[in-house]
Amino acid sequence: MSATVIPDTVAPGGVITASNVFYLLLLPATLLFYAYWKISRRHLHELSNNIPGPSGLPILGSALEFVGSSADIFKRMYAKSFEFGKVVKIWVGPKLLIFLTDPRDVEIILSSHVHIDKASEYRFFKPWLGDGLLISTGQKWRAHRKLIAPTFHLNVLKSFIDLFNANSREVVQKLKKENNKEFDCHDYMSEATVEILLETAMGVSKKTQDQSGYDYALAVMKMCDILHIRHTKIWLRADWIFNLTQYATKQKGLIHTIHSLTRKVIKRKRADFEKGIRGSTAEVPEDAKTLKYEKNVSSKTVVEGLSYGQSAGLKDDLDVDDDIGEKKRMAFLDLLIEASQNGVVINDEEIKEQVDTIMFEGHDTTAAGSSFFLSLMGIHQDIQDRVIQEIDEIFGDSDRPATFADTLEMKYLERCLMETLRMFPPVPIIARQLRQDVKLASGDYTLPTGATIVIGTFKIHRDPDTYANPDKFDPDNFLPERSANRHYYSFIPFSAGPRSCVGRKYAMLKLKILLSTILRHYRVQSDLKEKDFQLQADIILKRAEGFKIKLEPRKRQLRAA
Numbered sequence: 169m170s171a172t173v174i175p176d177t178v179a180p181g182g183v184i185t186a187s188n189v190f191y192l193l194l195l196p197a198t199l200l201f202y203a204y205w206k207i208s209r210r211h212l213h214e215l216s217n218n219i220p221g222p223s224g225l226p227i228l229g230s231a232l233e234f235v236g237s238s239a240d241i242f243k244r245m246y247a248k249s250f251e252f253g254k255v256v257k258i259w260v261g262p263k264l265l266i267f268l269t270d271p272r273d274v275e276i277i278l279s280s281h282v283h284i285d286k287a288s289e290y291r292f293f294k295p296w297l298g299d300g301l302l303i304s305t306g307q308k309w310r311a312h313r314k315l316i317a318p319t320f321h322l323n324v325l326k327s328f329i330d331l332f333n334a335n336s337r338e339v340v341q342k343l344k345k346e347n348n349k350e351f352d353c354h355d356y357m358s359e360a361t362v363e364i365l366l367e368t369a370m371g372v373s374k375k376t377q378d379q380s381g382y383d384y385a386l387a388v389m390k391m392c393d394i395l396h397i398r399h400t401k402i403w404l405r406a407d408w409i410f411n412l413t414q415y416a417t418k419q420k421g422l423i424h425t426i427h428s429l430t431r432k433v434i435k436r437k438r439a440d441f442e443k444g445i446r447g448s449t450a451e452v453p454e455d456a457k458t459l460k461y462e463k464n465v466s467s468k469t470v471v472e473g474l475s476y477g478q479s480a481g482l483k484d485d486l487d488v489d490d491d492i493g494e495k496k497r498m499a500f501l502d503l504l505i506e507a508s509q510n511g512v513v514i515n516d517e518e519i520k521e522q523v524d525t526i527m528f529e530g531h532d533t534t535a536a537g538s539s540f541f542l543s544l545m546g547i548h549q550d551i552q553d554r555v556i557q558e559i560d561e562i563f564g565d566s567d568r569p570a571t572f573a574d575t576l577e578m579k580y581l582e583r584c585l586m587e588t589l590r591m592f593p594p595v596p597i598i599a600r601q602l603r604q605d606v607k608l609a610s611g612d613y614t615l616p617t618g619a620t621i622v623i624g625t626f627k628i629h630r631d632p633d634t635y636a637n638p639d640k641f642d643p644d645n646f647l648p649e650r651s652a653n654r655h656y657y658s659f660i661p662f663s664a665g666p667r668s669c670v671g672r673k674y675a676m677l678k679l680k681i682l683l684s685t686i687l688r689h690y691r692v693q694s695d696l697k698e699k700d701f702q703l704q705a706d707i708i709l710k711r712a713e714g715f716k717i718k719l720e721p722r723k724r725q726l727r728a729a
């Protein structure tokens with residue numbers, strides 16, 4: 169542009185050229201920009217000065233701590249976390265991260281209707297999840313949350329029970345080929361959780377998809393690897409650099425695989441909708457239907473009988489009014505398509521973003537949770553005995569499907585599940601961007617506007633001030649008398665407050681049916697102990713070495729009912 173204004177020629181015998189002018193102005197312009205940048209960040213520095221944390225290197229800060237494999241980074245960061253208190257600042261280049269692990273401080277952030285903006289790192293999800301519920305903010309997030317949350321209410325979830333049973337039975341059949349040999353159960357859990365989502369929340373039969381649930385799950389895992397690399401290698405954060413790398417090409421291919429499934433799902437559902445078909449079109453085999461076994465359970469018992477993965481005192485928009493009107497009782501994609509018919513609440517692109525979001529959040533988290541659960545059962549044989557005893561007391565020697573009332577009886581299994589989510593929370597950290605200063609409750613600290621706040625769920629769940637023996641797998645941590653005096657925000661696997669997980673109840677119900685069905689048929693063995701797990705936190709917490717277990721068929725004489 170400047171070349172057209174000031175011709176880039178050498179003046180006869182002179183030295184003033186356009187490039188000379190450019191270089192002459194570059195230095196003062198840079199100095200001015202730097203001065204402005206420093207002044208605009210003064211507040212950030214002033215308020216963070218008294219927050220403890222590693223001093224780091226000039227310019228880079230602690231960026232080098234994030235070099236290496238995900239498992240190395242996780243181990244290093246967790247070890248470092250013991251050097252400081254419950255409010256820690258870390259500079260990563262110019263970025264200020266503040267880690268919070270005191271439940272009183274965490275409550276201030278998570279319960280707020282103001283601090284709802286996700287950290288800037290979530291933008292790496294955009295090409296994949298668009299502006300779906302996980303990432304969006306402001307009015308768009310509010311309107312869509314209001315629309316989507318009721319589609320995960322208990323009354324809707326109860327209509328999924330037969331499909332949870334049918335799919336869990338299929339997993340048991342598939343697992344037969346792994347009898348008595350070591351294998352990675354996460355592969356099976358990923359495939360099952362994708363297929364269950366397709367048949368329940370999306371309401372389409374998995375048989376109509378030409379891609380298997382596993383292909384989709386694999387693409388998601390590889391996509392998470394790339395996103396994790398962008399979080400840790402700071403030079404890849406800039407889109408223009410990232411787009412020059414092979415990761416960008418790989419990402420394009422993976423997004424194509426992921427989006428081709430979600431596009432097909434929406435297309436099929438729309439076609440069904442136009443034919444007047446509502447609800448799931450997935451078929452349930454007769455022997456997985458629960459109607460004749462179901463006892464009537466009042467919604468009051470339901471709320472009191474199940475914590476759904478939350479501390480008992482925490483309530484959110486999933487807990488209000490379980491007896492919602494008949495009209496509102498629609499599953500996720502049915503409701504979105506119906507809402508889009510008038511084009512006001514949600515348009516086609518937004519439906520796709522939400523479907524992508526639910527397909528991701530709904531499967532990878534529960535695949536990790538169930539794989540950790542099975543690994544822990546394999547390690548703690550005595551605890552597995554008690555779970556199996558409880559299941560056998562509920563089902564006897566019958567092979568009938570699990571009813572909703574049965575899931576309420578699975579109290580010990582539920583405690584084991586909660587303890588699994590405590591020790592190995594699938595979402596190990598939550599990050600928010602502060603748009604205004606926040607005074608903390610735990611000490612004389614004020615978090616400055618512009619800081620990235622990292623809620624360290626993994627660390628909070630291992631705090632010896634809250635859990636007497638935090639590294640021991642002890643389901644009795646969730647006995648009512650032990651939970652009673654705990655701060656509500658000291659157990660937050662599903663986050664909490666207005667941006668809590670909308671799939672919390674769905675996840676707990678599905679996991680109870682899936683895991684109890686597996687344990688009705690198999691006993692789990694594991695040669696490793698949990699201290700040997702190589703944890704890696706690339707978006708979702710996993711075992712880097714895979715979730716290796718062995719299954720032994722249980723010797724039960726089953727009868728039909």
Ligand code: HEM
Nearest residue numbers: 301302529530533534537595661662663667669670671675
């Ligand atoms: C064990 C299973 C699960 C765990 C541990 C889990 C955990 C979480 C956590 C911690 C968040 C907050 C994330 C953040 O703020 O960055 C979240 C949000 C979310 N989860 Fe889950 N989740 C699980 C299962 C599910 C399922 C089954 C679904 C859907 C079917 C789901 C859908 C969502 C959505 C849509 C959000 C975003 C909510 C919002 O921002 O309004 N999750 N989940």
